[in-house]
Amino acid sequence: MSRIRTRSRWSSVVIFLGPALGAIGIFFVLPVLAAFIMSFTDFDIYSLGNWEYARFVGLANYSKLLDNPVFWQALKNTFYFVLIGGPLSIAVSLMAAMMLNSPLTRLRSTFRVVYFLPVVTTLVAVAVIWRYIYHPKFGLLNYFLSFFDVSPVDWLGDPVWAMPALILMAVWKNFGYNMIIFIAGLQNIPRDLYESAMIEGASPWQQFRYITLPMLAPTTVFITLMTIIGYFQFFAEPYVMTQGGPLNQTLSIVLYMYQEGFRWWNMGFSAAVAFVLFLIIFLATALQMRLQKESTH
Amino acid sequence: MKSLFHHIMLTLVALICLVPFLWMLSASFMSPGESARFPPRFFPENWTIEHYQTLFDRLNLSRYFINSVLISSAVTLLSLLVNSMAGYAFAKLRFKGKETLFKSLMAALIIPGQVTMLPVFLMLKEMGFINTYWAILIPGMASIFGIFLIRQYALSIPDSLIEAAKMDGATDFQIYRKIILPLCKPILITLAIFTFMGTWNDFLWPLIVLNDQDMYTLPIALANLMGEHVQDTELMMAGSVMTVLPVIILFILLQKYYIQGIMMGGVKE
Numbered sequence: 001m002s003r004i005r006t007r008s009r010w011s012s013v014v015i016f017l018g019p020a021l022g023a024i025g026i027f028f029v030l031p032v033l034a035a036f037i038m039s040f041t042d043f044d045i046y047s048l049g050n051w052e053y054a055r056f057v058g059l060a061n062y063s064k065l066l067d068n069p070v071f072w073q074a075l076k077n078t079f080y081f082v083l084i085g086g087p088l089s090i091a092v093s094l095m096a097a098m099m100l101n102s103p104l105t106r107l108r109s110t111f112r113v114v115y116f117l118p119v120v121t122t123l124v125a126v127a128v129i130w131r132y133i134y135h136p137k138f139g140l141l142n143y144f145l146s147f148f149d150v151s152p153v154d155w156l157g158d159p160v161w162a163m164p165a166l167i168l169m170a171v172w173k174n175f176g177y178n179m180i181i182f183i184a185g186l187q188n189i190p191r192d193l194y195e196s197a198m199i200e201g202a203s204p205w206q207q208f209r210y211i212t213l214p215m216l217a218p219t220t221v222f223i224t225l226m227t228i229i230g231y232f233q234f235f236a237e238p239y240v241m242t243q244g245g246p247l248n249q250t251l252s253i254v255l256y257m258y259q260e261g262f263r264w265w266n267m268g269f270s271a272a273v274a275f276v277l278f279l280i281i282f283l284a285t286a287l288q289m290r291l292q293k294e295s296t297h
Numbered sequence: 298m299k300s301l302f303h304h305i306m307l308t309l310v311a312l313i314c315l316v317p318f319l320w321m322l323s324a325s326f327m328s329p330g331e332s333a334r335f336p337p338r339f340f341p342e343n344w345t346i347e348h349y350q351t352l353f354d355r356l357n358l359s360r361y362f363i364n365s366v367l368i369s370s371a372v373t374l375l376s377l378l379v380n381s382m383a384g385y386a387f388a389k390l391r392f393k394g395k396e397t398l399f400k401s402l403m404a405a406l407i408i409p410g411q412v413t414m415l416p417v418f419l420m421l422k423e424m425g426f427i428n429t430y431w432a433i434l435i436p437g438m439a440s441i442f443g444i445f446l447i448r449q450y451a452l453s454i455p456d457s458l459i460e461a462a463k464m465d466g467a468t469d470f471q472i473y474r475k476i477i478l479p480l481c482k483p484i485l486i487t488l489a490i491f492t493f494m495g496t497w498n499d500f501l502w503p504l505i506v507l508n509d510q511d512m513y514t515l516p517i518a519l520a521n522l523m524g525e526h527v528q529d530t531e532l533m534m535a536g537s538v539m540t541v542l543p544v545i546i547l548f549i550l551l552q553k554y555y556i557q558g559i560m561m562g563g564v565k566e
Binding site: 024 | 300305313314333391392409412439536
């Protein structure tokens with residue numbers, strides 16, 4: 001028996017872990033470090049041909065960034081998306097999960113598949129459809145709203161409405177994912193809790209407030225965390241729908257980083273943008289965990 | 298009565314999810330210009346399959362389709378192998394620093410992937426992999442999420458099974474091959490669907506590393522089409538149908554495994 005309890009042979013460890021850790025090391029850890037170093041250089045299109053052209057510039061990229069109104073605009077837009085879109089998508093996911101999980105529901109798995117369909121579909125194709133739904137002249141949304149006497153809106157072309165339009169599309173596309181996690185959480189709540197609450201005459205709202213929400217707290221914390229991290233990386237929707245326009249009103253941090261890096265090849269500057277985003281996500285995550293700890297004590 | 302109202306609500310949400318897709322399907326069969334009318338039409342007046350013909354005959358769609366199938370399958374197979382090996386090691390091998398190593402991998406998940414795009418691009422360029430499928434295959438072969446999924450699942454395999462095999466003289470590789478892989482089949486299928494769909498739908502990275510039009514995957518070809526044929530709504534709708542149909546079919550067939558994976562990812566840590 002004692003022989004088995006001992007450590008595995010190093011050769012096995014190396015063979016089994018080597019490929020994965022090697023790939024993660026080379027294509028994730030190393031690039032993160034490289035990007036960090038790059039953010040202190042003026043790496044640009046000339047340095048692409050010959051790396052020796054890149055020079056260390058200290059914190060110049062970062063100070064340039066903080067002086068740049070476009071960066072602040074992108075930051076504002078990203079927070080707009082996270083703070084409005086995040087809670088909205090979590091609320092929709094929770095409502096859909098509760099509807100599906102209700103004992104009244106027939107054809108549960110069919111509804112589940114349908115609700116999940118937007119999640120699995122290709123964003124570029126979804127963008128083709130939604131650009132048309134939002135079309136100012138022929139779009140379904142304006143047509144639908146015309147029944148309520150709302151005059152046509154140029155959803156993607158209007159600086160005020162472009163961001164809400166992207167949020168709506170993102171919620172539509174993503175809510176099914178968190179919904180599944182919420183369903184798993186709901187199924188872990190013992191049914192008899194609700195039964196005894198009903199005997200004592202608790203209203204549906206009271207049941208939700210005093211049973212569902214507290215029992216679901218660990219799931220909600222997890223989902224909030226993942227949603228915040230994911231939504232800060234807002235990119236694909238504005239990239240395919242608006243390219244950041246109109247008037248930079250949908251330009252997100254990641255889109256800004258992408259444009260600076262891969263369109264203008266200001267790679268040092270772009271890397272600095274990436275690290276500012278990383279810092280923000282890190283702080284937001286830490287803050288959320290802190291709040292969570294305080295509320296449980 | 299309450300049940301009726303409940304199901305009306307459920308159906309309403311289902312319609313919101315479905316109508317965009319149904320409309321895409323319907324518009325793809327409309328004759329040119331029919332979708333640009335007010336009020337919008339939900340069904341074609343003159344049914345036509347000419348947009349699908351254009352896609353296949355003139356726009357080389359079958360080529361992009363094959364590219365997408367090939368690259369998604371290759372990434373899936375390679376990543377299944379690499380991630381299952383690492384997941385097994387983290388679940389069942391005993392070595393110093395295992396927990397620390399695993400925790401640091403998990404912590405790395407909060408680093409936005411976009412940070413690495415520029416350096417990885419430069420690295421692949423130096424290696425001469427830009428404009429080859431290696432540029433998609435190699436960085437995609439290991440994923441922290443994949444390792445996590447397999448490890449969680451493999452942890453539930455009883456140690457006694459592995460110890461018994463060791464008593465019989467099985468090597469670590471034989472244990473992986475004969476015990477872990479067969480028992481992990483459900484989660485391997487889950488990971489396979491995740492990876493396949495992820496690669497199929499991925500758009501940004503292929504766009505960055507592939508320049509040659511003949512190598513395009515479906516989403517890039519579709520994005521390209523959006524740029525060139527922005528007026529041909531019906532044609533773009535047909536292109537969208539061809540892009541999403543395979544993933545929708547795959548999802549409906551294998552949804553059990555897909556949903557199981559999300560639940561596993563959501564329950565622990």
